[in-house]
Amino acid sequence: MTLARAGIGTLDKATTEQFVQHLTDCQDRLYALIRSLMLDADAARDVLQETNLVLWRKSDEFAPGSDFGAWACRVARFQVLAWARDRGRDRMVFDQELLGDLAEAAERQYANGTERRRALRQCLGKLTAEQRQMIQLRYEGSTVKAVAEVVGKKANHVAQLLFRIRAALAQCIESTLEGRES
Numbered sequence: 001m002t003l004a005r006a007g008i009g010t011l012d013k014a015t016t017e018q019f020v021q022h023l024t025d026c027q028d029r030l031y032a033l034i035r036s037l038m039l040d041a042d043a044a045r046d047v048l049q050e051t052n053l054v055l056w057r058k059s060d061e062f063a064p065g066s067d068f069g070a071w072a073c074r075v076a077r078f079q080v081l082a083w084a085r086d087r088g089r090d091r092m093v094f095d096q097e098l099l100g101d102l103a104e105a106a107e108r109q110y111a112n113g114t115e116r117r118r119a120l121r122q123c124l125g126k127l128t129a130e131q132r133q134m135i136q137l138r139y140e141g142s143t144v145k146a147v148a149e150v151v152g153k154k155a156n157h158v159a160q161l162l163f164r165i166r167a168a169l170a171q172c173i174e175s176t177l178e179g180r181e182s
Contacts, residue, residue, distance in 0.1 A: 019059050022068035023052065029069055030076045036106040037080045047083050051076045070107075077103040115177060123172035131165050138162055 031048050038044040054075055062071060080103065124132060130151060137147045148158040 015064065016059075018064065019062065022062075023055060023072070026069045026072050030072055033073055033076055033103065033106050034080055037077075037102050038083070043083065047076070047079050050083075051079045054079060073103075073107050077107075116173060119173045119176035120169065122176055123169050126172065127165065127169075131161075134158065134162060135165055135169075 027048075030051060031044065034047050034051070035041065035044045038047065051072070055072055058075070062068065077100070081100070124135070127135070134147050134151060137150060138144070142150075144159050144162065145155045147162075148155040151158065153161075
């Protein structure tokens with residue numbers, strides 16, 4: 001059976017590849033949204049699979065160039081609502097309005113986190129090579145003492161530098177999010 005006969009959108013090869021890339025890239029985001037709305041992790045995985053099927057079936061409805069993640073999250077939200085509707089007799093299922101409110105909050109939080117990560121990457125690019133090295137080593141689990149040995153400085157000095165770098169990064173991120181350059 002061909003995909004078109006199975007009721008799945010008919011896209012040209014390039015568009016199909018782009019669609020599959022978008023779908024693959026947003027799996028973590030979709031699961032995070034779905035999981036934030038559902039208590040049962042197994043049910044959340046089932047809803048994610050159903051969401052992927054619906055997205056694939058509706059692939060020809062996606063407008064290239066628009067926000068794939070937002071579109072996919074709307075579909076996921078409707079799939080969670082459908083799951084809740086179908087299991088409405090269960091005592092542990094949230095009502096539709098609450099699920100809608102939770103989904104909106106989760107989408108806003110994800111968007112904010114995405115913006116913060118983008119700002120962090122931009123701000124890390126403003127650090128010197130040595131500062132980036134120290135931050136990288138520290139966040140990969142190295143102790144302050146180990147970082148100090150790598151960069152050839154005393155541990156107390158490195159601790160002070162790391163504190164200042166973190167403060168500068170936090171200020172840079174906030175400034176970037178507010179639309180000011182730092």
